[in-house]
Amino acid sequence: MVTAAARKTVQKGKLMDFTSTVIVPLLFGSLGIFALFRLLQWMRMRAYLQEAVVVITGATSGLGKECAKAFHAAGSKLVLCGRDSEKLKELVQELCAVKNHRKNTHEPHPVVFDLSDTKTVVNAAEEILKALGHVDILINNAGISFRGTIVDTGLDVDKKVMETNYFGPIALTKALLPSMIKRRQGHIVAISSVQGKISIPFRSAYAASKHATQAFFDCLRAEVEQYDIEVTVVSPGYIQTNLSLNAVTADGSRYGGQLPKTGLKSQGGMVKVSRAGSAGKGEEPVVIPLTLSSAQSS
Numbered sequence: 001m002v003t004a005a006a007r008k009t010v011q012k013g014k015l016m017d018f019t020s021t022v023i024v025p026l027l028f029g030s031l032g033i034f035a036l037f038r039l040l041q042w043m044r045m046r047a048y049l050q051e052a053v054v055v056i057t058g059a060t061s062g063l064g065k066e067c068a069k070a071f072h073a074a075g076s077k078l079v080l081c082g083r084d085s086e087k088l089k090e091l092v093q094e095l096c097a098v099k100n101h102r103k104n105t106h107e108p109h110p111v112v113f114d115l116s117d118t119k120t121v122v123n124a125a126e127e128i129l130k131a132l133g134h135v136d137i138l139i140n141n142a143g144i145s146f147r148g149t150i151v152d153t154g155l156d157v158d159k160k161v162m163e164t165n166y167f168g169p170i171a172l173t174k175a176l177l178p179s180m181i182k183r184r185q186g187h188i189v190a191i192s193s194v195q196g197k198i199s200i201p202f203r204s205a206y207a208a209s210k211h212a213t214q215a216f217f218d219c220l221r222a223e224v225e226q227y228d229i230e231v232t233v234v235s236p237g238y239i240q241t242n243l244s245l246n247a248v249t250a251d252g253s254r255y256g257g258q259l260p261k262t263g264l265k266s267q268g269g270m271v272k273v274s275r276a277g278s279a280g281k282g283e284e285p286v287v288i289p290l291t292l293s294s295a296q297s298s
């Protein structure tokens with residue numbers, strides 16, 4: 001006669017057998033396949049970046065400079081764009097001074113132009129294609145910030161921000177696009193902002209330029225997918241760079257206040273963006289109603 005205790009022991013044994021013969025191998029097998037997949041992805045990316053022609057606008061500062069360091073270290077052939085030839089020269093020297101014994105690195109090619117002058121942008125695109133033949137990755141990074149009330153801001157200031165943050169980057173993209181389409185290869189990146197999705201007070205021109213950027217590059221993505229060209233819009237939150245210092249104000253002058261430290265605080269249906277050290281021009285912390293532009297337009 002089999003007792004209940006003996007039956008329980010047999011059942012427990014079967015469960016342990018099932019765990020050790022089926023579940024554990026399945027778990028470790030899946031983890032192994034996933035790790036192998038990620039490793040292959042990483043190796044493919046490394047191989048792609050090595051020798052890839054990468055154009056970075058706004059390479060002399062902040063995000064652009066950090067991208068330049070990363071792509072240079074990865075062995076990419078860099079085209080560094082900026083307005084200031086001296087700053088670009090210094091950056092080229094700084095990058096070339098970094099010793100990398102594991103990677104074959106290339107001396108970056110500086111190209112000087114002002115994004116707010118579309119004629120120089122088109123000439124710059126020609127110069128890039130002449131010097132390097134093609135572009136694999138275009139990073140539309142350069143930009144300026146704006147701080148001011150709508151009522152006090154002249155249209156010339158709105159236009160300046162729009163030309164730098166929107167018309168310049170799209171002019172460069174349009175000028176390089178035919179060559180990417182011809183090769184059926186390329187990756188276009190637009191550095192937008194959270195403000196390309198959410199509008200906050202006293203940043204009208206900046207938020208408008210970033211919303212336009214988001215829309216343009218979303219359209220572009222849908223149009224060029226057929227040519228195997230990728231389009232990425234990056235929407236960062238606050239990063240401490242020179243962007244705030246160089247912001248244009250309502251009268252077109254440079255903001256030049258102290259670098260802000262930003263924090264977000266929820267306040268009963270509103271979000272308070274506190275910016276310690278940014279009160280230079282009588283600016284109050286910004287309180288944002290929690291409405292998104294997509295919700296407003298529907």
Ligand SMILES: NC(=O)C1=CN([C@@H]2O[C@H](COP(=O)(O)OP(=O)(O)OC[C@H]3O[C@@H](n4cnc5c(N)ncnc54)[C@H](OP(=O)(O)O)[C@@H]3O)[C@@H](O)[C@H]2O)C=CC1
Pocket residue numbers: 057058059060061062063064081082083084087113114115116141142143144164191192193194235236237238239240241242243244246
């Ligand atoms: N910092 C942040 O918190 C965030 C930044 N971003 C976006 O990231 C991008 C980079 O900003 P970030 O690195 O912070 O800012 P920085 O001010 O540090 O760098 C901006 C770069 O853009 C260049 N630039 C500005 N105006 C022009 C122009 N007319 N023609 C050519 N180049 C120009 C500047 O060149 P020069 O040295 O000649 O002035 C500089 O190299 C911008 O598009 C910005 O909107 C998005 C979200 C958050």
Ligand SMILES: CCCCCCCCCCCCCCCC(=O)OCC(=O)COP(=O)(O)O
Pocket residue numbers: 145146147192193194195198200203236237238239243244245247260264271273288
């Ligand atoms: C529960 C949902 C919470 C939703 C919170 C929404 C809060 C929106 C906050 C907006 C953050 C804006 C981030 C902006 C990123 C950016 O572009 O930063 C650079 C600038 O704005 C320009 O610098 P400046 O210092 O001149 O403003």
